[in-house]
Amino acid sequence: MQPQDIEDLIERYNSGMTTPAENALVESWYLKYKHGDPYLSQEQLEEDQKESLDNLLNEIQGRTKRIQLSRWAIAASILFFMAVGGYFFSINNNSRRQIAAVKPQKQDVAPGGNKAILTLGDGSTIVLNGAKIGKLARQDNILIKKAADGQISYRDVVVDFHPSKNIIYNTATTPQGGQYQFILADGTKVWLNASSSIKYPVVFNGNERRVELTGEAYFEVAHNAKKPFKVISNGQTVEVLGTHFNINAYNDEQAVKTTLLEGSVKVSAGKVSNIIKPGQQARFDHGLIDVMNVDADEVVAWKNGFFFFEDNNIQEVMRQLSRWYGVEIKYEGQLPSRRFSGEISRNVNLSQILDILSFKQIHYKIDGKTIIVMN
Numbered sequence: 001m002q003p004q005d006i007e008d009l010i011e012r013y014n015s016g017m018t019t020p021a022e023n024a025l026v027e028s029w030y031l032k033y034k035h036g037d038p039y040l041s042q043e044q045l046e047e048d049q050k051e052s053l054d055n056l057l058n059e060i061q062g063r064t065k066r067i068q069l070s071r072w073a074i075a076a077s078i079l080f081f082m083a084v085g086g087y088f089f090s091i092n093n094n095s096r097r098q099i100a101a102v103k104p105q106k107q108d109v110a111p112g113g114n115k116a117i118l119t120l121g122d123g124s125t126i127v128l129n130g131a132k133i134g135k136l137a138r139q140d141n142i143l144i145k146k147a148a149d150g151q152i153s154y155r156d157v158v159v160d161f162h163p164s165k166n167i168i169y170n171t172a173t174t175p176q177g178g179q180y181q182f183i184l185a186d187g188t189k190v191w192l193n194a195s196s197s198i199k200y201p202v203v204f205n206g207n208e209r210r211v212e213l214t215g216e217a218y219f220e221v222a223h224n225a226k227k228p229f230k231v232i233s234n235g236q237t238v239e240v241l242g243t244h245f246n247i248n249a250y251n252d253e254q255a256v257k258t259t260l261l262e263g264s265v266k267v268s269a270g271k272v273s274n275i276i277k278p279g280q281q282a283r284f285d286h287g288l289i290d291v292m293n294v295d296a297d298e299v300v301a302w303k304n305g306f307f308f309f310e311d312n313n314i315q316e317v318m319r320q321l322s323r324w325y326g327v328e329i330k331y332e333g334q335l336p337s338r339r340f341s342g343e344i345s346r347n348v349n350l351s352q353i354l355d356i357l358s359f360k361q362i363h364y365k366i367d368g369k370t371i372i373v374m375n
Helices: 003-014 020-034 042-062 071-092 314-325 350-359
Strands: 117-119 125-127 134-139 142-146 152-156 169-174 178-183 189-192 196-201 209-220 229-233 236-240 244-249 256-262 265-269 272-276 280-285 288-293 306-312 328-332 340-345 363-367 370-374
Touching (some): 169 178, 189 196, 229 244, 236 244, 236 256, 272 288, 306 314, 314 370, 340 350
Parallel strands (some): 152 178
Antiparallel strands (some): 117 125, 134 142, 142 152, 169 196, 189 209, 229 236, 256 280, 265 272, 306 340, 363 370
16 A cells, blocks of 8 residues: 555545444554654564554454454455554654644543442441452441452351341442442442442342442342342333343433343333343333344443444543543534544543544543533
């Protein structure tokens, strides 16, 4: 591929005329090398590019089935990636030539991390990210502990202890820019996303295990055929015996989305209900439940440290960024109509993601904890 061909390709990219595969490759390379070490020698950078291309080839080959690329398309993508790598490197070393240049930002926002507040049954609170490792509290013979990795667990102090009839509830809340992991008293694992909360009993008495969720969480439910596990969120109920699933129930999202990874899940709302299978998603909106096939791994990308976008508009993208980076989003002028697809790490500073959007003709500025998006 000649430099003029690459210029044409980038121009098509900026005009929204490229394929999804070309979009992903340009944006992946840009994210890695726009913010690379400016002091690397040309030999070091070329070696780094070669290693990156090897990794990219392995990744594309591993995802060939999902994105349906043929062998020649993979080869063409790698050639394209190599050509773009060399061309952008020449741009970085020649100040007279610039394509999709992004001005450095004076302000930036760091990514979120493990942050949460635990509210106990007596109303007292514990800031989990600031709490010491070990015992946090004891309630109804249940010991609440914080592990070295920050995970919170609930364990019986005496196995044959008979809990009191009064149910004691705890509530875990994550702020903007926070996430946290818990192990409930029955062994169920919960990953809580940013701007979310979950209310649960310290001991699951009776014939069911019932929790209440706002926001988003991923569950790995401990199997117990005698006690179904129920999650109540925004007017719907998810009922399982033991399985892995994700619920997105943010108030500012149009629908409540329940996605199944393993097992079986029953989703109910009023008189309407549906049973979904692994790889399916139930969307509850205005009293109706629609079921569709999805890539469940992409839905839980947040749990694994990534943002995943698939033909999302700018508002959908910004809502995710707002929760994770703890920022307010404002818009000036007409909203950009462009759509976005791709996977980006949640462990980078906000400006790096905004630079990707800027690369696609989205203009912005950072004003403290406010992001102003301009068309």
